[in-house]
Amino acid sequence: MAKYQKIYHELSTRIKNGEIRSHTYLPSENELMKQYGVSRDTVRKALDLLLNYGYIQKNKGKGSLVLDLNRISFPISGITSFSEMVKTMHGEIKTIVHVFYEQEADEELKQQLHMEKGKVYHIERIRSIDDEKVILDIDYLNGEVIKGLTLEHAQNSLYKYIENELGLKISFARKEITVEKASKEEMELLDMAGYDLLVCVKSYTYLEDATLFQYTISKHRPDKFRFVDFARRMEL
Amino acid sequence: MAKYQKIYHELSTRIKNGEIRSHTYLPSENELMKQYGVSRDTVRKALDLLLNYGYIQKNKGKGSLVLDLNRISFPISGITSFSEMVKTMHGEIKTIVHVFYEQEADEELKQQLHMEKGKVYHIERIRSIDDEKVILDIDYLNGEVIKGLTLEHAQNSLYKYIENELGLKISFARKEITVEKASKEEMELLDMAGYDLLVCVKSYTYLEDATLFQYTISKHRPDKFRFVDFARRMEL
DNA sequence: GAGTGGTCTAGACCACCGC
DNA sequence: CGGTGGTCTAGACCACTCA
The missing domain is CATH 1.10.10.10 (Winged helix-like DNA-binding domain superfamily/Winged helix DNA-binding domain)
Incomplete structure (x- = not known):
């Protein structure tokens, strides 16, 4: 260092x-x-x-x-992944891998992942906190960049596999937060507690050489969502 | 420069x-x-x-x-105020000042604004886009720091008054995004279009000398809310 | 091996603050 | 006025990439 x-x-x-x-x-x-x-x-x-x-x-x-850090609780920066988020939370966490397969990239995925052709991993995971299913994570990973993914890795942390085992470095991400109506399927998959909306965090994650390798949509039950940000005033 | x-x-x-x-x-x-x-x-x-x-x-x-800037549209950084947000939007914008008065700080406000005693401006504004009332902004400003605020300023931009006329420099902000149930009052004030939730952006805004001068709660109708972020991976 | 960005050094002048 | 952070310079060595 x-x-x-x-x-x-x-x-x-x-x-x-x-x-x-x-x-x-x-x-x-x-x-x-x-x-x-x-x-x-x-x-x-x-x-x-x-x-x-x-x-x-x-x-x-x-x-x-x-400065006074406790005025608003940590972390200062936004959520980057589920496993980072849970560090700041209490309660028992579980992950159920709901979908896991490799597919040929269709038109939409090719555009989202900015690739010409090739395989894409499609992973969907249901996250539960204290046995309430409150988050649905949908991941698409460029299979030409991330190789050898297994269900095991999805069960644990994708980032750990990518950074520690593949030795790739995650560099930056672009995120968008919106709120959308939950689909029928989503209502059934998650414990919605009467809500019919989901907070959607779409993120595009890039490696150090600026290749886009992941597109994620993370859908949160509204009452279980929280995002904290620290921002300096933009100059110019 | x-x-x-x-x-x-x-x-x-x-x-x-x-x-x-x-x-x-x-x-x-x-x-x-x-x-x-x-x-x-x-x-x-x-x-x-x-x-x-x-x-x-x-x-x-x-x-x-x-990098490719258009992959997700600008702005790179998060919302800092309504007037900055609307720059990136289309549609006709209107502001109705719904509440405007100066009050002695009560216990909660003293804590939120980190002040011992003194006056606080309480401002509530309804924002409409294309004649739909979709955002409610509630501002509390430390009256010992920000002096001489009028309804005129609230009608236009508070930040312009603070930066240009008072010559104070806004330095940084801490923000928190959550989703909450709308109150009866809020349901009546805004055009809710069937929604019963509001996206709440709470922000604490600081001047260059690190004095907290503003506490804002900005409540958005879910379908009219969007937040874009660019984040580099936290080191260490 | 030549070129790139990453780190580190030593020294300089300025604008701002508080006494 | 002395101390503070803000800017700028010139030079050095390193690790990395690519041909």
Whole structure:
């Protein structure tokens, strides 16, 4: 790990622990240079990470103010996958793999996954929290990029397989959140508790070399959906 | 404006225009140094902005790949306010100021706005698109920070007043998206078209010096809600 | 091996803040 | 005024990609 990442890591965990308290100022960049024995640019890169992830706010002439993380609970960034989401939740989680097969990409999938031809994995999983079936995840994965997927992997975590076993790096995602009427099938698959709408999170996930490898639609029962975001004001 | 911001601005607009096409590589950092007559660090800062806002993807040993912006439509970042949202929409927009008064902060508001005592503006606005009342915005503003608000300002844009007339700078926001049952009052205020749920976007907005000045609940009719996000994978 | 981006350094000047 | 963060420079070494 690079120096500036180590410094970011140390400072962020100390802020999370409460060892560095919110509403106080971090040591100045000059001071941090001395403490860590690095150049100012290295310190600044670490602070840039803290800034981007909402840990601090920098003020000219004053210093780096530590923000109050508990005002809205973590995580700062949006949901990336079910397994990341459940970390922040309580309750017993189960996954039922409802659909799992490999198919030739049809016209719509070719367009969604931006591929010419080839195989696509189609996976549907029902997620239950405390024995209530409240989330339906529908995944389409480019079979030319992700190879050797099994039902086992779908039962556990797709991301773990992709990152750890295939050694691919997930880089970025584009997400869209809308609310849609549940279909009859969906009403039967999930425990709808009287609701007839589902919150749909559509996401397109890309690898480090910018190849799109996954298109996911994650449908949540409205009362079990929550999305938290931290955003700095767009410049320009 | 700083040099690196100018370079960012030029490159980003050229990407948006299509003058620089997606799926091509930008000139190398070395090349950009020469073209703009700046140091490598300055070029890199400009590229960092492009990276953060989802314009490019950098690959070691290869270069900076221009991403396809139209895959999911803009804006890249989330909603910050109604007036920013409508820029990306079609249809005729109207605002009705439904509630506007100044009140002494009660216990709940003191906690939400993180203030000891003082006045709070309470504003409720109904937003209509093509004469359908589909959004209810409820704003609470710290009256000790934001002074001299009038009904006029509420009718137009609060942010314009705060940034242009008061000269304050809005810095960052924390947002939470959930779905809740509409109350009887809300059902009457809005054209619900048979829906009984509302998508609630709660946001806490901060100034540059990290003072919280606004707490907003924006309630959207489910079919009129859409949120787009671009996220890089969290490191560490 | 030449070119790319990733990291790190040392030094400089500026605008802003608070005393 | 001294200290803070914001910007910019010039130079260095590394790991990676591609021919």
